[in-house]
Amino acid sequence: MLINNPRAQRSEYALRDILSIAQADESRAWLSTWPRLNPAPTPLYSLAHAAAHFGIASLHVKDESQRSALGSFKALGAPVALLRLVTRLWHTHRLDPRALFEGQHASLLAHLTVISATDGNHGKALAAAARSLGCQCVIVLHAQVSAEREWAIASEGARIMRIDGNYDASVAEAARLAHVNGWHVVSDTSYDGYTEIPRDVMQGYGTIPAEIIEQTASARDTPAFTHVLLQGGVGGLAAGVASYFCEWHGARRPHFIVVEPHQADCLYQSALAGHAAHATGSVDSIMAGLACGAASPLAWRVLEPCIDTFMTISDDEAIAAMRVLSDPSTNDVPIVAGESGAAGFAGLAALMRERSLAALAGLNSQSRVLVINTEGATAPALYEELTGQHPEDVLARQRTISHLA
Structure with a gap:
């Protein structure tokens, strides 16, 4: 399922009272002092062969599995x-x-x-x-x-x-x-009378776009990417990342696409309703980090004007994306992506299989796309069951290919 958001705006960012670059950068400075985080930015991999397969100009993956031994972007929130x-x-x-x-x-x-x-x-x-x-x-x-x-x-x-x-x-x-x-x-989700801490969590996620802007040397008027696919859940990651890019690039911001499971479609339903809403499905997705039944009202205040497209994917599509990323059978760097981590890549694959959907999302041969691998093998036994590969073996191939590159 896919819907283009009629409330999306391309104007100067006006939500600094909720999320701002200033607060995100302060959070990033504080996080840099935590010994549990790796000191270097997480890798931003270029997957040239996957981009050619999809028929787009470029595809990059920001790999949050390497943020820390904790294995996911949640270490920032x-x-x-x-x-x-x-x-x-x-x-x-x-x-x-x-x-x-x-x-x-x-x-x-x-x-x-x-x-x-x-x-x-x-x-x-x-x-x-x-x-x-x-x-x-x-x-x-x-x-x-x-x-x-x-x-x-x-x-x-x-x-x-x-x-x-x-x-x-x-x-x-x-x-x-x-x-x-x-x-x-x-x-990491807000509810009536509880917003301050979820806002702080989302500000921590601003570290991701801050690093991407530095890694791509993106000027304010020249975004490195035309499209960014973001995982759904309650909306915290999408709000934290999109708000930073929207404030940095203003009206020239990328086209944002939120991806969530069919059965945990609370953000898709929010886009239909025009307010933070509940999922219509069973909320039992294998994408455990995205199996959320209700959108965060605070995150929705940011997503409503900032996200252009909302879409849903199946569990089978997420598993297929995990397998492709782990063993692409090309010269692309193998990536250990967990069930939720692979969702952005899975969403892109689903769109590019249906060219009418790709056109609705504005994707074409000129598109420069960013996806975020939000987690690694945070459940290693399940990862091996789903991909047929041990995560350490994938990482070993990753180190070899990265070294040769």
């Missing part, structure tokens, strides 16, 4: 949101971000407990950040989160609480537990 929460709670202490990340104020934070619902990656990033700072972390997991992902979160020191139901039920339970126990919710 939860830590900076936790940091900003702590500095607000102890605003008279003038706490230094580096000192916080190094655990120098662990005794001060020992009785602070943060909690969040997650499909996996956000919870793991929050648990890792809480461990660094020295506070306690509780993570609520719904019935569809795998035991493999539960173990990964627990290994970062979080206390796990399981519930029946889906992601939206876990969000509600996290809010309830926080209220009862005096804990603090650090969530």
Whole structure:
């Protein structure tokens, strides 16, 4: 399914009260002091053979699987949101971000407990950040989160609480537990009366477009890309990335396409309704990080004027994209992309198979396309089951080809 957004605008960016380059760059500076993140920007790979196959001018993949050992872009959101929460709670202490990340104020934070619902990656990033700072972390997991992902979160020191139901039920339970126990919710989705921390999470994601602009030397009036495909979920990543590019490039911004699962189409439905809406499907996609039933109202305020096209894909299309990226059988660099990480590439493949859909999205032989691999093999056993390859073997081929290039 595909819909062009009738409310999309090409004008000067006017949402700095929600997300701004200034706040994103400050978040990036703070994150640079966290030892759990790799110091270098994540790679921006050019896939020339895939571009030729699709019939477009160029295709680049920003590989967030290499952001840290945590394996996903979520390592940019939860830590900076936790940091900003702590500095607000102890605003008279003038706490230094580096000192916080190094655990120098662990005794001060020992009785602070943060909690969040997650499909996996956000919870793991929050648990890792809480461990660094020295506070306690509780993570609520719904019935569809795998035991493999539960173990990964627990290994970062979080206390796990399981519930029946889906992601939206876990969000509600996290809010309830926080209220009862005096804990603090650090969530990547907003809801009534809860917007400050989700905004902080989204600002952390601004690191991705900031690096891309530097890596491509993009001037304000000459974007490196004509099209950017972004994963859906509750909308946080798409809002964090699109807002930065929209403020930087203004009316010359790229064409943004949001991709989400057929059965978790809350952003597609929001585009139809003109307001943050709920998904119409079962919300049980193999793309676990995108299996969200309700759009974040705060993210939607940014997406409504900034996103041009909304589309949905099947689980089978995501799995096929994982396989192509892992073993392209060409000279393109192999990439370890998890189920959600491959969604942008899968969306592009689906569009280019149906030229009428490609035309609706403005894609043609002159298009310069960017997709973001938002996660690596965050569930390694599942990755091997779906692709037939061990992630370490893919990474070994990646290192060989990157070295030869």
